[in-house]
Amino acid sequence: MRRCSICNLGTFIISHIIPFNRSYITGLELKNIALAQKAGALSGDGKFSRECERLLEITQRVPRSLVTHSCTAALEMAAILLELRAGDEVIMPSYTFVSTANAVAMRGAVPVFVDIRPDTLNIDETLIEAAITSKTKSIWVVHYAGVACEMDAILKIATKYGLSVVEDAAQALRSTYKNKPLGGLGDFGALSFHETKNITCGEGGALLIRDLPASEQAEIVHQKGTDRRRFMSGKVDKYTWQTVGSSYLLGELASAYLRAQLEHADDITEMRRHLWRRYHEALAPVARSGLISRPSVPDHCVHNAHMYYVVLADGIDRSAVLAKLNAAGIGAVFHYVPLHSSPAGARMGRAAGLLKHTDAISAGLIRLPLWAGLSELDQDRVIAELGKVLTD
Template sequence: MIPFNKPFLTGKETVYIQQAVASGKISGDGMFTKKCHQFFEERFGFKKCLLTTSCTDALEMAAILINIQPGDEVIMPSYTFVSTANAFVLRGAKIVFADSEKDTPNMDVTKLESLITPRTKAIVPVHYAGVGCDMDSLMKLAEKYNLFVVEDAAQAIDSWYKGKPLGGIGHLAAFSFHETKNVIAGEGGMLAINDPRFVERAEIIREKGTNRSAFFRGEVDKYGWVDVGSSFLPSEVIAAFLFAQLEHLTDIQDQRKLLWKKYDDAFRAAGIAASHLPFLPEGCYNNAHMYYLVLDSLDQRTAFIDHCKSADIHPVFHYLSLHKSPFYHEKHDGRELVNADFFTDRLVRLPFYYTLSPSDQDFVIARILQFFKKS
């Protein structure tokens, strides 16, 4: 069987986990958490990084930090994972869904200004497949209307936009280390803080609303309950696992880029229409998070998946438009979001993981080309 994903282990994960356990400090913010924070702050220039138990938690922290209140409006793409919306819904926000671009699943920034009202508080761009949204235009829009920008960079580790790291452009950003991501911790996430005014409060929110982190640094003589918050920090076991991955980030990325290029070169050489293949806008960098195809219809995608599964290859589709979800469709304002629905019905992700062998990838490619030849 060739699955959609296989978690990759560097070999150091259990070694570092044993070291974390032996240190006697496994509850979080120990040696490996500090190493992970330092890695991201030094490599990508993020002002402050805080590991979390998930990307969802990082988004929830962001919603608290920008003080989302009931009735505030938050603009985000409909074509995204439910966590993007839930983080703000939990604070009482009204979600205003934006359509995708015609050529990419990223939201169409050119259509955002018409969605802004006096109640708009934030814009949440999602960098689908690690490909950056039009952040120059988005940040100009946010500055014009005094809005916060929270990047959902769940898929965008080690990806760039016009020389800037994704996750380092907005006021705040959330990353994921779920087992399907480029670097993993099983579950895990991180909040990147680029606006210095949020640093102190972020530590408090992450530590159940207490100034416990300041206490451990000797900045206060006791700690207490000073704000809202929750237990957002992961254990040292998770941080130790993640650090083993981060040490191999360059190697992991190099291998994933080779796999991505092999798919892309093969399909383009075979004459598959560009409309079926991923599109990379000018100024955007490909971090090889996934390789996807866009089929002509829902029926064709279903037939494609069945064709692959009959050979024990397991591609998967992705998001369902949130504006049509059972939970939110009655709250949506009724606008048609045709491009979000287009990708909902047609996008399919191919098997893609570090240990995908050349022979297995050749087999996947041959099976896919066979399908297109029949079609």
């Protein structure tokens, strides 16, 4: 067996494809789904939805949460609740998924893109103040890879200028900033339970509401702009159209699945953290050789191991590296195309200054397979192949 000169692991014969992601199954999902089916009430806001919401309120330390059919939906709800309108500006990173900006653009507001920090790949908090104008209404942060943005500095700026803060915590369930769970620090937080996330129900999300008074309006937006929830709890004798809203509920079958996953969120996160640490240690020599840089987690942040990525050194052809890894059966992928350079972002948003880290890092980042259940043997194969491809 040939050994990689950097990481000293052997090369492996391709026996099977190592997928980029595979959802963990706790074993309780089908039991819950059967219970939901037997109960016969399959629409949203049912027993399992409410149980998920109570669990999230405890773990995320927020007074109110509402489960939704996606994180995208939760972000749209935040935009409605903040009453964003045409011409308002919202500061956010360009290095994020489209949903962060779409929710804002759907209200006619303008995403204003700020560069990221080269260490955490989160919005650079030191650049936010310079991007504020008389039209700025809100700051939307994204906790990339489940590592917290610098929330103290961001919340201080928001208070100084009277701006709201939304946390796109799609990737950040079970991550903390100075011991505080992410998603509960801004006015609103949005979680994702999409198949690619640590905890999943296929498609799903949640809106976290920091201040209880906002929850009544959130419940209305959640239920198509009606006060149906109040009607269902007997507080009003009929329900009517109250405001702009949509059907943001999570159906009961998906909630039943999610309930099972949430019960095991700590174990699933620990399994991922173990694998994350193994990648980090094994790739240290490759990083020392200058071929890659590895993720960086500030001491005051606990992350949930949502992702293990490496950033290739300048001059290394990412497409070639990915093609070789994929050919070797390793499901490595890249993302994001920065929003400011995408057609819609260029049309509907604007960049605040140069986004040099966003541009450079997005061109060189590779995500490696990481999921609860990935065997150490397969992980060693990923590490060895990466070392080999980089040194060939």
